[in-house]
Amino acid sequence: MDKTLKRMATMHRMQVTGLELFYQNGYYNTSIDDILKALGLSKGAFYYHFDSKEDFFISIVQNLVVQKFYSHMIEPIEGQEDPLNNILNTFENSLATAEHNTLDHGFMLSNFMTEFNGKNPVIMKYLKDIYQIWEVNLVSLLQKGKSDGYVARHIDSEGVASYLIASYIGIRTLMVEGNSRTLRYQYIQQLRQYFKMLAQKEMA
Amino acid sequence: MDKTLKRMATMHRMQVTGLELFYQNGYYNTSIDDILKALGLSKGAFYYHFDSKEDFFISIVQNLVVQKFYSHMIEPIEGQEDPLNNILNTFENSLATAEHNTLDHGFMLSNFMTEFNGKNPVIMKYLKDIYQIWEVNLVSLLQKGKSDGYVARHIDSEGVASYLIASYIGIRTLMVEGNSRTLRYQYIQQLRQYFKMLAQKEMA
DNA sequence: GGGCCTACCGACCACTTGGTCGGAAATAAA
DNA sequence: TTTATTTCCGACCAAGTGGTCGGTAGGCCC
Numbered sequence: 001m002d003k004t005l006k007r008m009a010t011m012h013r014m015q016v017t018g019l020e021l022f023y024q025n026g027y028y029n030t031s032i033d034d035i036l037k038a039l040g041l042s043k044g045a046f047y048y049h050f051d052s053k054e055d056f057f058i059s060i061v062q063n064l065v066v067q068k069f070y071s072h073m074i075e076p077i078e079g080q081e082d083p084l085n086n087i088l089n090t091f092e093n094s095l096a097t098a099e100h101n102t103l104d105h106g107f108m109l110s111n112f113m114t115e116f117n118g119k120n121p122v123i124m125k126y127l128k129d130i131y132q133i134w135e136v137n138l139v140s141l142l143q144k145g146k147s148d149g150y151v152a153r154h155i156d157s158e159g160v161a162s163y164l165i166a167s168y169i170g171i172r173t174l175m176v177e178g179n180s181r182t183l184r185y186q187y188i189q190q191l192r193q194y195f196k197m198l199a200q201k202e203m204a
Numbered sequence: 205m206d207k208t209l210k211r212m213a214t215m216h217r218m219q220v221t222g223l224e225l226f227y228q229n230g231y232y233n234t235s236i237d238d239i240l241k242a243l244g245l246s247k248g249a250f251y252y253h254f255d256s257k258e259d260f261f262i263s264i265v266q267n268l269v270v271q272k273f274y275s276h277m278i279e280p281i282e283g284q285e286d287p288l289n290n291i292l293n294t295f296e297n298s299l300a301t302a303e304h305n306t307l308d309h310g311f312m313l314s315n316f317m318t319e320f321n322g323k324n325p326v327i328m329k330y331l332k333d334i335y336q337i338w339e340v341n342l343v344s345l346l347q348k349g350k351s352d353g354y355v356a357r358h359i360d361s362e363g364v365a366s367y368l369i370a371s372y373i374g375i376r377t378l379m380v381e382g383n384s385r386t387l388r389y390q391y392i393q394q395l396r397q398y399f400k401m402l403a404q405k406e407m408a
Numbered sequence: 409g410g411g412c413c414t415a416c417c418g419a420c421c422a423c424t425t426g427g428t429c430g431g432a433a434a435t436a437a438a
Numbered sequence: 439t440t441t442a443t444t445t446c447c448g449a450c451c452a453a454g455t456g457g458t459c460g461g462t463a464g465g466c467c468c
Contacts, residue, residue, distance in 0.1 A: 006415080024322060028232060031455065042417045043457080049415090053456065110377050114318045117380045118228065128381050159390035162378065166391065167367065170374025173314050174366065176321045177332050186363035187370065194398055210435095210445080235425065246447045247427080253445090257426065410468090417462075424455070431447085438441070 011049050013039060015060045023108055026115055027057060054123065061126045069105045069130055074137050083145040084195045087138070091168055091191065095184040098175060109134075110169035135161050155198050167191070215253050217243060219264045227312055230319055231261060258327065265330045272309045273334055278341050287349040288399045291342070295372055295395065299388045302379060313338075314373035339365050359402050371395070 017038050021030045032046055032053055050056040076090040077083065098104035109130055116123045138161035145151035171187045221242050225234045236250055236257055254260040280294040281287065302308035313334055320327045342365035349355035375391045 010415080026232075026319070026323075028230075029323065032457090033455085044418070044459090044461095045416050047457070047459095110374075111318060113381065114315060114377060115230070119230075119233065124381065131378070131381070156390065156393065159393050162375070162387055162390050163371065163394040166374030166378055166387075167371040168374065169377055170314075170370030170372065171366070173318060173373055173377070174335075174370055177317065177328065177335070183366055183370075186360065186366050189360065189363050190367040193401060197397060197401060214445080236427090237425080248429090248448070249446050251427070251429095412466085412468105414465085415463090417460105419459095419461105421458075422456100425453080426451105428451075429449095433444105433446075435444075436442085438439095 007049070010041075010045070011059075012063075014041070014046070014049065014056070015064055018056060019060050019064055020103070022057065022060070023103060023111070027112070028115065032056075054120070057123060058126060061123075061130075065105065065108065066130060068103075069109070069134070072105045073134060077137070077141055080148075082150045082199075083141040084150060084199060087141075087164065088188065088191060088195060091164075092184070092188050094168075095172070095175070095180075095187070098172060099180045099184065104172065107169060107172040110173065131165070134165060138164060151198055160198060211253070214245075214249070215263075216267075218245070218250065218253065218260070219268055222260060223264050223268050224307070226261065226264070227307060227315070231316070232319065236260075258324070261327060262330060265327075265334075269309065269312065270334060272307070273313070273338070276309045277338060281341070281345055284352075286354045286403075287345040288354060288403060291345075291368065292392065292395060292399060295368075296388070296392050298372075299376070299379070299384075299391070302376060303384045303388065308376065311373060311376040314377065335369070338369060342368060355402055364402060 014035065018030075018035050021035055021038065024030075025034075032043070036042060036046060046056075050059065072094060073090065076093070077086045079086055094104060098107060109127060113124065113127050113131070116127065135158075139157045142151055142155070142157040142160060146153050146155075146157075167187070171183055175183050218239065222234075222239050225239055225242065228234075229238075236247070240246060240250055250260075254263065276298060277294065280297070281290045283290055298308055302311060313331060317328065317331050317335070320331065339362075343361045346355055346359070346361040346364060350357050350359075350361075371391070375387055379387050
């Protein structure tokens with residue numbers, strides 16, 4: 001028991017540091033030695049806990065990325081009130097933390113997808129799954145919004161969901177080159193306009 | 205004259221093949237040897253014409269990417285008619301060609317920006333410049349649309365331009381994981397709705 | 409104390425990378 | 439034909455990569 005605890009503690013430390021560096025420098029541009037140096041550990045320790053670099057990354061996705069993604073991008077949207085409003089607030093918050101260079105989990109996803117596209121189908125699969133969870137949740141939230149009278153019934157929920165995700169990761173991509181404050185402000189403004197269209201006429 | 209001609213011909217061949225591979229596999233994941241093998245040339249030839257891998261890439265951006273970007277993403281939008289309509293058609297065409305795995309120059313930009321972000325500020329500068337050209341052109345087109353009576357005067361042209369670019373590169377990022385046909389359709393639909401809002405009331 | 413197993417060390421390996429360099433075809437000039 | 443110059447060849451190098459492996463420190467059980 002105690003042994004497994006120590007084992008898990010070390011593995012977790014490795015995963016946290018690994019995700020940080022992978023997110024900062026990219027997967028292929030981060031060597032195992034980089035991570036080990038940051039941790040003060042050795043090659044032996046790494047390959048004792050993980051089979052390979054790829055295996056390591058997948059374990060990070062499953063243990064950290066998925067959970068963080070849920071708690072930052074999905075759960076905040078859920079609720080009984082107006083889903084459009086929740087989406088707006090969640091997106092705004094995420095973009096705000098992104099300005100302070102903290103890990104942005106919505107962006108991380110598209111970042112990694114871009115990097116692995118055409119290179120590693122196995123990892124791509126895991127990333128795709130998360131993205132689809134995001135989409136599915138948005139769609140069902142929009143549908144619920146329809147029956148609750150917040151969202152106009154004629155809109156295409158799937159289309160809106162894809163559009164929302166696209167615009168978010170797009171603006172996030174643009175934000176890396178500075179002006180993030182202005183971009184966020186502009187983005188939220190436009191999103192607000194767009195949402196007026198989607199809202200039930202009575203609520204607009 | 206003839207010498208410079210041959211020189212330029214070889215350089216151009218290298219740049220075209222280089223861009224293709226860089227776009228497919230990424231900059232850091234494409235070795236000079238890969239490019240040389242595809243061309244049937246040797247290391248010596250490469251370093252005779254270019255100083256370094258970075259210098260090579262920059263020459264590609266300046267000689268190929270900028271021009272392609274103009275002819276595919278900027279010039280088609282210009283014209284005397286409704287700019288919103290032109291934007292819609294241009295985006296739709298670009299996304300369509302993207303489905304057939306051809307080079308998509310709008311996407312290429314965000315792709316490279318993602319890859320170089322935080323790693324190579326010099327190259328980032330060149331990519332940023334192109335993006336800003338895109339934005340400036342969209343803004344002035346929208347402004348012209350206002351005075352021509354196509355676009356509502358109350359809209360924030362800068363905000364709309366950023367929002368358009370973001371949504372485009374976002375949807376393009378999502379398209380890499382399949383379903384590109386559906387995504388394109390959904391995206392154009394939503395964009396059309398969004399544009400109705402931006403249009404001058406009389407023209408809607 | 410003796411044995412054992414988990415967790416970690418670090419030298420080592422095969423391979424790839426960007427880049428160098430002396431030289432050899434090819435072409436043009438004399 | 440000789441000479442110069444442009445263009446290209448390919449062996450080579452140092453640095454770094456992911457991954458292997460023999461070894462060892464320290465806690466735990468008998």
